[in-house]
Amino acid sequence: MDSVVRLAQQLIRRPSRGGIDDYGPVLSVLEDWLTTRALPHRRLYDDGTVVGLLVEVAGGLSGPWWALNACVDTAPYGDEAAWSFPPDQGDVVDGWLRGRGAADSKLAAAMFCGIAAELLGRSFPGGLAVLLDVDEHTGGFGGARAYLADPAAVRPAGMMIGYPGLDEVVVGGRGFWRATVAVHAAAGHSGSRRTTPGAVSRAARLVGLLEEAELPGADAEFPLPPKLTVTSVHGGEGFSVVPDLCEVGVDVRTTPGFGAGAAEALVRAAAAELDARVPVPRPTVVSPVASWPPFRLAEDEQPAAALLDAAGREGLTVRAKTAGPSNIGNLLAAEGIPATAGFGVRYEGLHGTDERARLADLPVVHAVYRRAVLDLLGQRLSRRTCSSRS
Template sequence: MSPIDPVALTADLVRCPSVTPAEGGALVLLEDVLTQGGFTCTRVDRGGISNLYARWGRKGANRTFGFNGHTDVVPLGDEAAWTMPPFGAEIKDGYLYGRGSTDMKSGVAAFAAAAIDFVNETPPDGAVVLAITGDEEGDALDGTAALLDWMAANNEAMSVCLVGEPTSLNVMGEAIKIGRRGSMTAFFTITGVQGHAAYPQQAKNPMPAMARLMDVLSSRVLDQGTDHFDPSSVQVLTIDTGNPATNVIPAQTKACVNIRFNDTHGSAGLTAWMQDEADKIAADFGLRIEMRVRVTGESFVTPPGALSELVGKVVEAETGRKPKLSTSGGTSDARFVKSHCPVVEFGLVGKTMHQVDECVSVEQIGQLKTIYKRILTDYFA
């Protein structure tokens, strides 16, 4: 069959309004393209989320190279601020515009095009798998996690996996992600007794206790960083009381903090630390402090080895830059894949992701397909 044009495929995907959790036609389109390319496709929908599993080659093959990515996108924000149609996929001055063009429909198009061309031109001794979700930008409970659960139940497996998220800040080939920090958010509610500001002895003001707690948490130096990670960070995101009166002591105040943590910590230990500090301050002030924690992902790292070396050599050969091994950024679905097989991330420059007028270099889309295809060639060589 004729080579797949990754730019045209990116454009077709961008025209699908797949704002999380809407499928928007993106996975239907990919299933059709991949099926025509010789892949066996299975929809793995769960919890109202659409997911697609595609495999070329024998189940249980000795070597299976996997790609992972997502077709869902974040909301548009202020649509009136867009100067280009957000789902128009219009090309101007060498850039393709549209929501999801960078994060990460171009990455999905590039690895789908590379995989189809590769297996049809030089069928490998092994298998190639594409695990594509429609729920990475949302809660991610029924996205890649659902795909991996289905794979385990159906004796499907990847030997290694490359996640096609944007990985570079400024120029193509800057970085390969070999891990990610953990992320968790703690929500605090402190309840006191409302009263008149002139008669504080008849009230219990929760504000000083919250100020103390936020100071204690944000002032704590958690670590100095590790071999692969920057120092962990505690950030106060909000303190909300909603008190418009100048003569009323409020009855309740709320706050939340976010912690991005390296491989020195786990969420359980950090939760215990915050609970201990909250309990001490509650006792000091004679107030009730409630804490609720949401963990987005644990810290992980794929130690430098065969997979990162393979990807690094190809990236350097194709871009002329030796990529650094990075763990920066937020969370990605690699946090789920890391329990299944070795995983790294490599993709385009992510400078405009989630922004108004999100766009991607047309030249880079073709370059990324070339890199992915060469990775497959070298892996199965």
């Protein structure tokens, strides 16, 4: 595992905070590593902006392609004064790899590159793609979008995403439907005799209606219920003006039984009720912003079956989990591509202070992913080959 850890350390030492840092340095580290090993790779772009790196290893025989994915952009550092070591430290202390991205997900990126290197030059059905995304923490997922839109890339039959966590294989997640709701009123002076509420007051009533709305519970087909959250309220300025506009952000986490259509209907019904109770000349406007579907793989569906089986054969007890937050698996589900979205080393401080990843877990996590990939590709390689190339 030494070369994997060394590569991960180099990646951590190249700051790549989503939407903040230049991604060139961190991608250059990967490109140097891949070039040295003659692994085919190329950058992915969206409107001229680099959004990822794609590694492609063809087996030379007819068959489906499978993909591994790990992001190499990271969350921001937050309060650097609260860290007990520099966020770009990239050292190993007491068996922990330390620094932003150690857990999410530069160690996984290095590990996946190692698996691709092992397959190079061998004959097998289909191929393996490794997507190294640098537009993940922005929420844009530009790397995945560019990969799926690239006419030169073979569309994968499924993808395994290397989010960390040793006890679970994430096989599903709630979707979401998001909207901005514009609440209107007549502008005026706060000291006037008028008694009609302003836009902020009307928005407060809308928030109450939304939070009181009844949502269905979980069912046998999907273990989590839908959830509605008011995430932002923006309106008004100063003290002497009655505001004529207040915008409310609404995030609805969806399930197969309560999808985007149901979420939109609920929010529009609340807006209509507000306008009926507190009428103004201009109606409330609901503007959908984004929507992803929920997804859930059965445990016998690929690639979930291969990953769960590999974990069991490596002596781990893991459970299939449906996650509350959405992830890149939802984007893939919208494209008809099944995905797992989490299995990796144990960690601390993910997206927070003093992020670190437990290196003692790396050999077994590597073995699980390696076994799963080889099973999907119809391959069998010796453990000795794995260790000599790591």
